[in-house]
Amino acid sequence: MPRRPFTIAIAAAATVALSASAVAAQEVVKIGMSFSMTGAGFAAAGRQASAGARLYMQHHGNTVAGKRVEIILRDDGGVADNARRLVQEMIVNDKVQIIAGGITPTALAYGQLVTQAKIATVVMISGASVTTTASPYFVRTSFILAQSSWIMGEWAAKNGSKRVVTLVNEWAPGTEAETAFKQRFTELGGQIVESIRIPLANPDFAPFLQRIRDINPDTAFIYFPGTQAGIFAKQFAERGLANSGIKIIGPGDLTDDDELNNMGDQMLGMVTAHDYSAAHDSVLNKKYVEDFKKANNFRPNFVSVGGYDGMHLIYEALKKTQGKTDGDGLVAAMKGMRWESPRGIMSIDPETRDIVQPIYIRKVEKINGELWNTEFAKFDDVKDPLKVKK
Numbered sequence: 001m002p003r004r005p006f007t008i009a010i011a012a013a014a015t016v017a018l019s020a021s022a023v024a025a026q027e028v029v030k031i032g033m034s035f036s037m038t039g040a041g042f043a044a045a046g047r048q049a050s051a052g053a054r055l056y057m058q059h060h061g062n063t064v065a066g067k068r069v070e071i072i073l074r075d076d077g078g079v080a081d082n083a084r085r086l087v088q089e090m091i092v093n094d095k096v097q098i099i100a101g102g103i104t105p106t107a108l109a110y111g112q113l114v115t116q117a118k119i120a121t122v123v124m125i126s127g128a129s130v131t132t133t134a135s136p137y138f139v140r141t142s143f144i145l146a147q148s149s150w151i152m153g154e155w156a157a158k159n160g161s162k163r164v165v166t167l168v169n170e171w172a173p174g175t176e177a178e179t180a181f182k183q184r185f186t187e188l189g190g191q192i193v194e195s196i197r198i199p200l201a202n203p204d205f206a207p208f209l210q211r212i213r214d215i216n217p218d219t220a221f222i223y224f225p226g227t228q229a230g231i232f233a234k235q236f237a238e239r240g241l242a243n244s245g246i247k248i249i250g251p252g253d254l255t256d257d258d259e260l261n262n263m264g265d266q267m268l269g270m271v272t273a274h275d276y277s278a279a280h281d282s283v284l285n286k287k288y289v290e291d292f293k294k295a296n297n298f299r300p301n302f303v304s305v306g307g308y309d310g311m312h313l314i315y316e317a318l319k320k321t322q323g324k325t326d327g328d329g330l331v332a333a334m335k336g337m338r339w340e341s342p343r344g345i346m347s348i349d350p351e352t353r354d355i356v357q358p359i360y361i362r363k364v365e366k367i368n369g370e371l372w373n374t375e376f377a378k379f380d381d382v383k384d385p386l387k388v389k390k
Helices: 002-027 043-060 082-093 104-109 109-115 127-136 145-158 172-187 204-216 227-240 283-296 302-320 328-333
Strands: 029-035 065-077 100-101 120-123 138-140 162-170 190-198 219-222 247-251 273-276 339-340 344-348 355-367 370-382
Touching: 002 082, 029 043, 029 138, 029 204, 043 065, 043 227, 043 283, 043 302, 065 302, 082 100, 082 104, 082 109, 100 273, 104 109, 104 127, 120 302, 120 328, 127 138, 127 172, 145 172, 145 219, 145 247, 145 273, 145 355, 145 370, 162 172, 162 204, 172 190, 172 219, 190 204, 219 355, 227 370, 302 328, 344 370
Parallel strands: 029 065, 029 100, 100 120, 120 138, 162 190, 162 219, 219 247, 247 273
Antiparallel strands: 273 355, 339 344, 344 355, 355 370
């Protein structure tokens, strides 16, 4: 081949290769996850949410709207500054087009960042009502503590509770759980005898559980992150609360599916309100639990479905936008979406970008030698009561 045509041929081949490379790059949708995967605090939450997200991809494939979906997972350790830095690095260096949000403090830390970058962010773990107000690009598929706490307040008032002590962790999810429970319980004639708050980090429940026993209310409403269930169960037993005659109720973190079997038979009969139980009786959930346990060797909990449904929301939004990933377009596509989840029928409130979902009243029972949260009452299409206009 003469020199000139040979040079032209090489240049043409290089141009084709570069074009193919550019097309390939455009064909990938990168989802950046900043979750707490290590540390004593919230590692279980990151483990559950990421496992749920990956199971969705196992069920539905890794392509949608003609594009390949890629997850980039970073461990923020549950530290706000780490999360902000990691999200910025994923946006700038990894060129992620979508962010998956973690626990409350970390999600709040990068609200302004994703707003400036105009990146759709699906909140898969945080349970604080305030979270979605941090950015117009936040859309939630996790849960809201105020939802289950409000329903728990209603159920308690209608089922014999008159005098209640509340005990919650001192952080946004805890104080919001307390506020929602108190509001609904007192509206229906109940009395709050005392409200107790404990530190989030390294909590010692013992003196506060003793305080509850000394006050001797008919009921105690208790909230703490599910990751602290083991500490609570041990100190609950030591203080003899199980045999005190005081009813213990709360949102579902109190009897977290992931921790329940390790908490012991003292939890039998404990009543909680929540959006998900691994014992939920539906065809979809039975397959979800079976496949989840097979893939991970542990039981799914309410955090896991936040990851699973978060991926569903992303996939369906991408179908609507025909694969376009601009934040405004994706968020608009997500608003108002409704589907069946392993937890039941859920939707995204188009006004608040928050989850609307069923809340179940559950009781701990032993089935085939294992402890389960069995559902016995249901409240459909529950919105965030702290955001509902009066």
